[in-house]
Amino acid sequence: LSLPDGTTAVADLVCSDGRIGDIVGPNSRVADADEEIDVTGLHLLPGVIDPHVHTRDPGATHKEDLEHASRAAAAGGITTIFEMPNTVPPAGDATAIDERRVTHPERSVVNIGLWGLVLGHEDRSTLRSLAEAGAVAGKLFWGYFFDRQTGALVYDPATLPEDRRVPPASIGDVRKLFTEAAAANFLLGIHCEDRSVLDSARTGTPAEDYEALLRVRPTEAETVAIAAAIELAATTSARIHILHISSARGVDLVRRAKQDGLPVTAETCPHYLSLTAADYEGVGSALKIFPPVRRELDRQALLAGVQDGTIDSIGSDHAPHSLEERAGSFATQPAGAVAVETMLSVLLDLVAASELSLAAVVRALTWRTADLYRVAPRKGRLEVGADADVTAVDLSSSWTVDAAELHSKARMSPWHGRQLVGRPKLTVVGGQVAMRDGHVFSDVRGRFVEPLREGGRSSG
Numbered sequence: 001l002s003l004p005d006g007t008t009a010v011a012d013l014v015c016s017d018g019r020i021g022d023i024v025g026p027n028s029r030v031a032d033a034d035e036e037i038d039v040t041g042l043h044l045l046p047g048v049i050d051p052h053v054h055t056r057d058p059g060a061t062h063k064e065d066l067e068h069a070s071r072a073a074a075a076g077g078i079t080t081i082f083e084m085p086n087t088v089p090p091a092g093d094a095t096a097i098d099e100r101r102v103t104h105p106e107r108s109v110v111n112i113g114l115w116g117l118v119l120g121h122e123d124r125s126t127l128r129s130l131a132e133a134g135a136v137a138g139k140l141f142w143g144y145f146f147d148r149q150t151g152a153l154v155y156d157p158a159t160l161p162e163d164r165r166v167p168p169a170s171i172g173d174v175r176k177l178f179t180e181a182a183a184a185n186f187l188l189g190i191h192c193e194d195r196s197v198l199d200s201a202r203t204g205t206p207a208e209d210y211e212a213l214l215r216v217r218p219t220e221a222e223t224v225a226i227a228a229a230i231e232l233a234a235t236t237s238a239r240i241h242i243l244h245i246s247s248a249r250g251v252d253l254v255r256r257a258k259q260d261g262l263p264v265t266a267e268t269c270p271h272y273l274s275l276t277a278a279d280y281e282g283v284g285s286a287l288k289i290f291p292p293v294r295r296e297l298d299r300q301a302l303l304a305g306v307q308d309g310t311i312d313s314i315g316s317d318h319a320p321h322s323l324e325e326r327a328g329s330f331a332t333q334p335a336g337a338v339a340v341e342t343m344l345s346v347l348l349d350l351v352a353a354s355e356l357s358l359a360a361v362v363r364a365l366t367w368r369t370a371d372l373y374r375v376a377p378r379k380g381r382l383e384v385g386a387d388a389d390v391t392a393v394d395l396s397s398s399w400t401v402d403a404a405e406l407h408s409k410a411r412m413s414p415w416h417g418r419q420l421v422g423r424p425k426l427t428v429v430g431g432q433v434a435m436r437d438g439h440v441f442s443d444v445r446g447r448f449v450e451p452l453r454e455g456g457r458s459s460g
């Protein structure tokens with residue numbers, strides 16, 4: 001068992017009624033157990049949480065849907081996903097959350113929590129209702145346009161008539177939003193890329209290769225937004241969570257904010273920890289991800305940030321597009337990685353390569369993530385009374401990623417062909433076996449996950 005202090009213990013887990021009923025010494029017999037699973041040689045982790053998954057459901061289910069994404073999660077050792085709100089229609093108000101908290105778990109093999117969408121102007125008053133409806137956090141896509149009519153996130157505003165464009169939040173909008181979030185005690189997760197910096201970096205010619213992509217999506221687009229967010233958090237006391245940090249300077253900004261005692265936490269993704277722009281030659285267009293993967297010095301700084309806890313959480317940013325959409329030229333195809341299924345293995349491979357410690361990976365994937373989204377202690381812990389969500393991994397199993405074997409709709413991966421050491425062997429969701437030795441039990445259903453409310457109402 002992996003324990004929160006980074007140590008391990010040898011023990012047997014007893015699951016009953018979807019909870020961890022007991023933790024007993026090795027080889028002690030449990031009378032009248034319905035089922036016994038031998039996990040000798042495997043490491044038991046608290047069920048891994050992926051807080052950053054775009055299932056695209058509803059709206060863009062030709063790219064991905066909840067059934068496929070949740071099976072991919074179970075296959076990858078994930079017991080809980082948090083669904084990103086930029087669906088069509090978006091999870092933008094309490095009504096959408098109320099509906100999906102019932103319908104989504106009915107279709108998902110793993111547990112599911114929901115992000116709520118916040119725009120920064122137009123909808124500040126909905127923050128409190130999103131929190132009350134049970135959203136795990138509010139997501140601010142800083143720097144993106146939205147379609148007023150459909151609620152969809154718009155990658156290229158030129159494709160939309162002017163009166164339908166909801167423009168990106170200004171810094172003043174964000175300031176007001178933070179004030180509201182602080183009053184509602186609601187966590188805000190932020191995609192940090194400043195639109196005006198991106199606009200200023202535009203070259204007029206399409207980015208046909210990775211070096212060109214790095215020029216039009218420079219580091220400072222990310223760091224200027226992170227710096228502004230930190231300054232606004234300092235004065236408004238909003239709890240902010242910087243999503244998918246890709247740069248060394250981004251890590252530095254968060255480290256300093258934490259040293260100053262500010263309510264700032266941070267996430268990065270497996271691609272920023274394991275890949276760099278130099279991999280484009282071998283990986284090809286599957287490496288098109290926003291923000292882009294950058295240089296080795298960025299990767300090293302991100303690894304150090306996970307290792308020392310500056311980076312609290314790791315999410316896959318699973319963001320599939322159809323193979324047809326991804327078949328176009330590098331310049332015009334949409335960005336995003338198919339990543340939920342490989343996240344845990346990619347990180348275990350970094351442990352095998354001594355680039356990260358197992359304790360740091362477990363912290364970022366389980367208990368620290370559960371703490372910051374306030375779904376602990378029922379999630380993120382292997383202790384009596386916690387939900388029986390368990391991930392068992394073989395730290396020495398070596399395998400090669402084959403995109404054709406993935407459970408997502410779009411079978412492509414920036415890790416295709418890569419040999420990894422470390423693999424999930426068993427996924428237990430609320431006491432039910434959702435994956436064993438690579439076989440996914442599609443009839444298993446997860447439950448809705450929501451933050452602990454003030455006054456003590458529990459997630460589950």
Ligand SMILES: [Zn+2]
Binds near residue numbers: 052054084317319
């Ligand atoms: Zn995302």
